[in-house]
Amino acid sequence: MSDTLGDRMKLYEGMEAGRRLMPLLPALARIDGRAFHSFTRGMDRPFDARFSACMVDTTLALVRDTGACMGYTQSDEITLAWHSRTTQSQIWFDGRVAKMTSQLAAQATLIFYRLVLDRMPEYAVRLPTFDARVWNVPSRAEGANVFLWREWDATKNSVNMAASAYYSHKALIGRNSPQKHDMLLAKGVNWNDYPPLFKRGAYVQRRTVVKPFSADELDRLPPKHEARTNPALVVERSVCSVLDMPPLGSVTNREAVIFDGALPELETAHLDSVIACLEDDAAFLRNQIADSEIATNMEKAAKLLRAPRGEDERRRSALTLPRGNAVADPDHGAV
Numbered sequence: 001m002s003d004t005l006g007d008r009m010k011l012y013e014g015m016e017a018g019r020r021l022m023p024l025l026p027a028l029a030r031i032d033g034r035a036f037h038s039f040t041r042g043m044d045r046p047f048d049a050r051f052s053a054c055m056v057d058t059t060l061a062l063v064r065d066t067g068a069c070m071g072y073t074q075s076d077e078i079t080l081a082w083h084s085r086t087t088q089s090q091i092w093f094d095g096r097v098a099k100m101t102s103q104l105a106a107q108a109t110l111i112f113y114r115l116v117l118d119r120m121p122e123y124a125v126r127l128p129t130f131d132a133r134v135w136n137v138p139s140r141a142e143g144a145n146v147f148l149w150r151e152w153d154a155t156k157n158s159v160n161m162a163a164s165a166y167y168s169h170k171a172l173i174g175r176n177s178p179q180k181h182d183m184l185l186a187k188g189v190n191w192n193d194y195p196p197l198f199k200r201g202a203y204v205q206r207r208t209v210v211k212p213f214s215a216d217e218l219d220r221l222p223p224k225h226e227a228r229t230n231p232a233l234v235v236e237r238s239v240c241s242v243l244d245m246p247p248l249g250s251v252t253n254r255e256a257v258i259f260d261g262a263l264p265e266l267e268t269a270h271l272d273s274v275i276a277c278l279e280d281d282a283a284f285l286r287n288q289i290a291d292s293e294i295a296t297n298m299e300k301a302a303k304l305l306r307a308p309r310g311e312d313e314r315r316r317s318a319l320t321l322p323r324g325n326a327v328a329d330p331d332h333g334a335v
Contacts, residue, residue: 018033021135028081029076029101033076037125046158052197056113056197058112059071059204060241061111064206072150072204074201112128113128147203148254155198159181166189202243213234213235250266252298
């Protein structure tokens with residue numbers, strides 16, 4: 001006997017609950033803390049290291065559990081990305097919108113709450129929760145631009161938050177970011193000295209690493225396993241970790257970094273602009289103000305930035321100048 005009532009009810013439910021994201025297109029998700037302006041009241045301003053660590057570890061767990069190809073967090077939000085290039089492979093929950101949104105919100109809430117209980121239990125009574133949304137973008141380039149957009153938003157917000165920690169709302173009305181930088185310097189605060197997590201957020205990705213067996217792993221191996229007699233034996237592991245990511249606007253292969261796990265390549269034109277600014281400022285300081293120490297530091301930074309492209313770590317470290325010296329980043333330009 002047919003169950004006409006059940007079939008009809010399932011039809012109603014499936015019309016919305018069965019909705020899926022389009023295959024072969026990049027899929028994005030954003031998970032936001034609900035009313036976190038209330039949850040975070042009383043935390044350290046402008047940057048609370050415990051809260052930020054909870055957000056990063058929540059992102060790590062979500063990337064690991066959902067198979068996302070990239071995760072990003074800033075402030076109280078998390079962005080994830082997936083991309084399946086063939087119809088034979090599937091993204092998380094096969095792109096079912098209702099499943100993805102409900103599970104992302106639930107998992108983020110549970111993971112974050114357990115971290116808060118452990119690290120900042122005085123805030124657990126406020127019961128933090130998250131909401132989530134998922135959507136497609138038409139191309140990998142636009143998928144990368146979602147992360148670029150969120151990073152730029154993080155930078156703008158961090159300047160605003162830093163300034164708000166030292167000035168009243170009234171004093172900041174009508175002030176742009178460069179003016180807020182100057183106001184912070186007047187208080188003896190250099191925005192560049194804040195940690196990268198506060199200034200630009202953090203990127204999380206699964207990467208393959210080669211490492212020796214740990215003591216615990218050796219104890220669990222069979223008695224005749226080669227690793228017991230060969231300490232040089234290594235094993236490949238797939239681990240989720242926080243990336244050492246340069247500003248995404250200066251990365252030329254953003255799509256490959258986000259969707260393929262490639263190493264970031266820096267934009268030569270961007271570096272050349274920074275180098276020119278450093279050299280011009282150093283010459284001005286040395287000739288007009290006779291400040292040789294700051295000028296020397298700038299000249300050293302410019303020299304490091306001119307190093308061969310293989311020395312990316314030294315080039316990036318050169319962008320961090322001594323306290324009190326900020327270098328203006330050239331405009332990002334069109335995306």
